[in-house]
Each structure stands twice: as C-alpha cells, then as structure tokens.
Amino acid sequence: MIAQPKASHFVDGAYVDDTAGAVIEVIYPATGAVIARLHEATPAVIEAALASATRAQTAWAALRPVDRARILRRAADIIRDRNADLARLETLDTGKPLQETLVADWPSGADALEYFAGLAPTITGQTIPLGRDFVYTIREALGVCVGIGAWNYPSQIACWKSAPALALGNAMVFKPSEVTPLGALQLAEIYIEAGLPAGLFNVVQGRGGVGGSLVTDPRVAKVSLTGSVPTGQKVYAAAAGGMRHVTMELGGKSPLIIFDDASLEDAVGAAMLANFYSAGQVCSNGTRVFVQKGIKARFLARLAERAATIVMGDPLDEATQMGPLVSELQRDKVLAYVQGAVAEGARLVCGGGQGAQAGLFVEPTVFADVTDGMTLAREEVFGPVMAVLDFDDESEVVARANDTQFGLAAGVFTADLTRAHRVIAALQAGTCWINAYNLTPVESPFGGVKASGVGRENGHAAVEHYSQIKSVYVGMGPVDAPY
C-alpha cells in the first residue's frame, strides 16, 4: 500500500521538496508498512512558506468577505465530493477505522469551512457615539497565522484552524504532526482548486524543531497549537517572546459523572464513546468515569457486555469499529499505563491486552475501583483505557472531578436536569455535555481551561481568536488644545 504524495510540502500554490531535510517515514498503523517517505522542511522551505504567506495575505484581507467565503464554500463542496478517497487516506495515515473517518474527520472539516464562510461576511464593527464625536471599530485580520497539528484528527485540525483564519482574511502556514502528515497536503490542493490564491495556505512538514522555527518568526502574528500540555507550555512561552496571539488546544483527563438516576444504556454508550472512539485517542475523552454507588454494579456489568462486542480489526473494513493506535510509541505508552494500573491496585474489568491482531492494537480496556491518587486517574493515557471511580454524593464528586491540572471537558448523566445544570456550573472545564458526550459541532465553541488550553476553536468565539479590533476616533469639531 502506497500513499506517497507528489512532494513533502505545499508552498505558494505548488508542491515542493528539499531532500536535504531529515526523512519522515509514514507508517500505516494497522500493518506497520511504510506508505510514504517525506522530508522535514529545511530553513529554505520554511522561509519560502512564510514569505509567500506574507505576500499573499494583504490582498486577501482586502477582498470582500463574500468573495473569500465563496472560495471556502467551494472547497467544502470538493471535500464532500471526495470524502470517500479522503477518508481512506485518513485511515492509512492514522489507523482509525473507515467507519469513523467516513463520517467524522473530513466531514467535520467541511462543516468548518461552510460555517466560517457563512459567518465571515456577517462580521462588522461598531459605532460608538460620543456626542459630537464618535468612534468606529474595524475588525481586522491578524496577518500570518501558524497552525500546528496533533496526529489524532489531522485533517479536521487543519480545517478547524485554516477555515476561520482564511475566512477572516489571514494566511496560514500549517505544520501537521510528523506522525500524520498526509491529509493537510490534500487540503492545500483542494484550496487551490477552489480558487484560493497561492500562498494563503502553505503546508510544511517536520518535527518540533520546524514548529519552533515557525513560532518565533517575526512575520507570524498568531500560533494555534493542538497538542499535549508540555508542548503547549513551550509553544506558548516561545510565542510570548514576540507577543503573538495564541490558541492552545491541549490535553485533558476529563470527568464523566454518572448519577444513579441516569439512563443506564445511554450512560454506558456515552462512556464507551468517551473512551473507545478513535481507539481512545481523543483529547476531550471522559477518561475519569465517576459512577454513583447505586448504579455501579449494573453499569460495570452492562459496560463489560457491550465492550465485548466491539469489532477490532482491519480499519479499511467498514464493519471494523476499532483500529490500532497510531504508533509504536503510543502503543507502548498505553500498555505501560495498563500495567501500572494493575500494579497500583485497580481492578481490570475487561481488555488489558492487545487482542488477536497484536501489532499496534490495544483492546478496549476498563478498570474499576480506580482511586483519585492512582496514575490512571491523573495522567492522560490517550488510548482505549477507561478508569471507573465510585462516588457517594454530588458535592464530593464535583470536588474530586475538579482536582486536576486539566480542564478541557466534562460530562454529566442524570435524569435530574436541575442537578445537571448545577453540577456543570461547578465543574472547571471549557467544553461540557449533559446526557451526551464528545459531540463537537462546529457551531459550538471548543476548548479548555486550566492547563488544557487558552482560546476557543469553532463557533462565533473563534472570530475573537483570528482577528483584532482597531478603534478609530473621529473628531467632528475643532481641536480643544490647552496650549
């Protein structure tokens, strides 16, 4: 199986390569086969990308918003027309099953292009009356934005970052994760086909060092990172040197709280979605499942029953529900957490091994009797490993749920809606669900608090993060100077 792109990078409207850059091997996680070989961007490629973005941005920002929007809408249509092929490539790049990539990855990216295309022409300034004088405001583009992606939703991340950036008149240089570099190149091609002028969306490949060169370049006005907390801390600090805007979409250890009165089937289904979708490689996963003691036995029994039906296997078979993890590194990390949880005294309810496929696969795994101090309850695993913790009452569970450095997401299942709203109000998390989990429509702002991040993607909130306000005071009479 080969998925070799025409070249490693996409700069100024065309594929380019520089074989002097270190090699990046792209692995299909289901088989371990090398499906493409790319090169990291050299300083010359990075320079070309930033220079072309800088050149193209001013004219782009000067267009009527409806003219920019039309191009984004066309790109969304192309994505939808090609969804089957794009989903297949996403599956090869990430190992996620087609059953997911067909409905979740590029379709959600296309939603973002449509949404921000619709939103951009509605953005206006204000007029602020001051008696004789007045102020008006202009919402301006920031300039050249850098997007840096993680490997779990590579194409969705490229769309979620570039759509608001471009709609509001910015240019973007995007660096995908070195683990999953293929989807962003497709997006760059699609934008050009849709009529986007060259230079406005450039893709450069590379590891952290390439990301670091982009973040500190004086031409860059904003950095949007999706990644882990340690990377976020480094990138935020580097961006601060140039007083750059940032959006940080980082990791989590989110609580999913299930009260005794919740619908058992819905709560079990949500807990599974919150831990096993994309083989658990989802930042907002509800990986600390707090279950009230009255429902615990029934919850665990039903969970084990349903988890046993998950179909693991060939991601290209549409019947497959769970694929492998993305890399050997990730598999080893996840298996080490499983072993650590056993050693710390958590009770293995199901899974814990690799299943018949071995390789990079890890079975859907559930631990019960997890306590707050265990490593499994404190650190982000990023694999199909659910930790179930018991609780007695509401105030106790809220305090325990908040006792973490993270604050990306949270969920509550209960039939008592008054309680649901009260609990959500008390939880320290940026993205919350009541009787649902992990639904992230583009209309809804997405992001975290505390160590999980800064800023929001999607929704009207994203406008704040890809534009800035200019205030213009207009004097309508003589200047009143005291000298």
Ligand code: NAD
């Ligand atoms: P990572 O932090 O290892 O890497 C993220 C990106 O940053 C990669 O492209 C990497 O090359 C780049 N990078 C690394 N060091 C850098 C540096 N010093 N300067 C600039 N760029 C640098 O994360 P990952 O392993 O790719 O992804 C998994 C993590 O991402 C998890 O913690 C997960 O929770 C998080 N994540 C968050 C969200 C969200 O929206 N909040 C979404 C998906 C994933």
